[in-house]
Amino acid sequence: MRSVQQANAAAARSTSSPTTAGTTTATVGTIAGLASAQRRWLVGLVVVAAVFFIFIVTATSSRSPGGGQAGVQSRRWRTLGDGKLDIASQQRGQQHPDDSRRSRGRRRGDALQQYLFPTPSNPDFMGPKPNHLPANAVNTSMLTPFERQMAVQVPHFLIIGVQKCGTSALYFSLCQHPNITCAAKVKEPFFLSMPSSTRYLSAYASTAVSSIRHQYHLSYAATCFDLNALRPGQMTMEASTTYFESDTAFDIISSHLVNSHEIKLLVILREPVSRAYSHYQHDMRRKGPKPNQPRDPNNPFHGDKYASFISATKDELAILRHCREVDELYARNELPHKEAFDYEAFYRCVTATAEQYRRVNKQALPGYLLKGLYYGRLRKWLGSFPSRLHVIVYDSFRFDPVQELNKVALSTN
Ligand SMILES: Nc1ncnc2c1ncn2[C@@H]1O[C@H](COP(=O)(O)OS(=O)(=O)O)[C@@H](OP(=O)(O)O)[C@H]1O
Numbered sequence: 001m002r003s004v005q006q007a008n009a010a011a012a013r014s015t016s017s018p019t020t021a022g023t024t025t026a027t028v029g030t031i032a033g034l035a036s037a038q039r040r041w042l043v044g045l046v047v048v049a050a051v052f053f054i055f056i057v058t059a060t061s062s063r064s065p066g067g068g069q070a071g072v073q074s075r076r077w078r079t080l081g082d083g084k085l086d087i088a089s090q091q092r093g094q095q096h097p098d099d100s101r102r103s104r105g106r107r108r109g110d111a112l113q114q115y116l117f118p119t120p121s122n123p124d125f126m127g128p129k130p131n132h133l134p135a136n137a138v139n140t141s142m143l144t145p146f147e148r149q150m151a152v153q154v155p156h157f158l159i160i161g162v163q164k165c166g167t168s169a170l171y172f173s174l175c176q177h178p179n180i181t182c183a184a185k186v187k188e189p190f191f192l193s194m195p196s197s198t199r200y201l202s203a204y205a206s207t208a209v210s211s212i213r214h215q216y217h218l219s220y221a222a223t224c225f226d227l228n229a230l231r232p233g234q235m236t237m238e239a240s241t242t243y244f245e246s247d248t249a250f251d252i253i254s255s256h257l258v259n260s261h262e263i264k265l266l267v268i269l270r271e272p273v274s275r276a277y278s279h280y281q282h283d284m285r286r287k288g289p290k291p292n293q294p295r296d297p298n299n300p301f302h303g304d305k306y307a308s309f310i311s312a313t314k315d316e317l318a319i320l321r322h323c324r325e326v327d328e329l330y331a332r333n334e335l336p337h338k339e340a341f342d343y344e345a346f347y348r349c350v351t352a353t354a355e356q357y358r359r360v361n362k363q364a365l366p367g368y369l370l371k372g373l374y375y376g377r378l379r380k381w382l383g384s385f386p387s388r389l390h391v392i393v394y395d396s397f398r399f400d401p402v403q404e405l406n407k408v409a410l411s412t413n
Pocket of ligand 1: 162164165168241281282
């Protein structure tokens with residue numbers, strides 16, 4: 001038997017065959033030949049390019065688990081300048097769990113919203129100064145041209161109210177129109193009745209700086225709409241039932257939006273007692289006691305006051321009666337005023353007494369009956385926007401929706 005050393009020596013001889021050795025020698029000879037032919041610079045260049053290429057590939061893959069595409073994406077996100085939102089993780093090279101195009105658009109819109117209309121949780125916001133945006137304001141020029149074009153599409157028409165008058169049915173019916181894009185994030189964004197909207201706008205009201213108006217529009221659109229879902233050339237719509245009775249919304253629409261935009265307003269009104277009862281049922285469903293759950297003593301909707309519609313409307317009815325009596329005194333000339341029925345005075349009395357009630361009881365009235373006093377508000381809106389406001393009667397819409405929708409289509413062109 002051969003020894004182990006003899007076997008290893010034989011194996012070593014067989015692996016370093018004469019053919020391989022010959023090839024290696026020939027290659028070395030060729031390179032040496034090239035060098036000797038004064039092409040050494042070419043070889044050097046090829047080696048440097050190869051090393052550079054390997055370095056780039058390694059660096060990109062270690063920064064981004066998703067490969068080169070995610071690397072590009074993280075740079076794109078960084079341009080928004082946000083360090084608090086998901087963008088921070090994008091900067092670290094991590095992809096958001098939901099990284100669809102739609103989701104990215106939504107997050108971008110949220111970032112925009114936070115910078116232009118910061119919430120109390122954003123301590124950097126001290127109120128804007130004329131001609132001076134907050135230092136950390138988002139640079140809206142970083143939006144893509146498509147997003148800019150889409151974002152300035154402030155709603156072409158608004159459903160301004162009234163709560164429990166069929167606004168949802170109206171909104172979703174109009175959404176089915178082929179010329180309307182329903183890209184709303186929510187049906188009721190309440191954007192124009194938010195106090196922060198007035199604060200922002202009032203600082204700029206006198207400056208008439210078009211870029212500020214542009215930013216306002218951007219932020220409004222970004223709040224209402226999923227920017228990626230908007231389509232060029234289509235109308236957009238927003239529905240917030242608080243606008244009808246909100247002075248803030250009225251002021252913004254009349255001082256700002258109507259001057260810069262062909263906006264149309266829709267309001268749908270319902271017989272006030274049915275509206276009141278629908279409103280009461282809505283509140284009880286959301287805030288009232290639930291079966292198999294203990295009653296909360298701190299929740300007024302769990303107490304006796306809201307146990308029935310009659311008891312829930314007792315205080316509001318008392319206010320209406322009180323103000324009506326005041327008016328009858330006017331009518332009998334027992335007060336210095338000579339007018340017969342003075343609705344404005346009646347409405348002022350109701351508003352003032354409801355405000356007094358809120359201060360004394362530290363709680364606002366739910367408005368089951370008071371929200372049905374349409375006349376005072378309607379007069380204000382119609383007085384300012386006679387050609388822009390289209391009024392729909394709930395019963396007509398309920399019984400012949402097609403005809404009413406056609407009238408809306410005509411009124412909004
Ligand atoms: N198609 C159609 N036409 C007319 N009315 C309809 C329609 N669909 C629903 N409803 C009734 O509308 C009431 C809800 O109104 P809103 O959608 O404005 O409510 S909300 O303010 O958005 O919560 C609510 O009234 P009540 O049932 O009396 O509560 C709905 O029944």
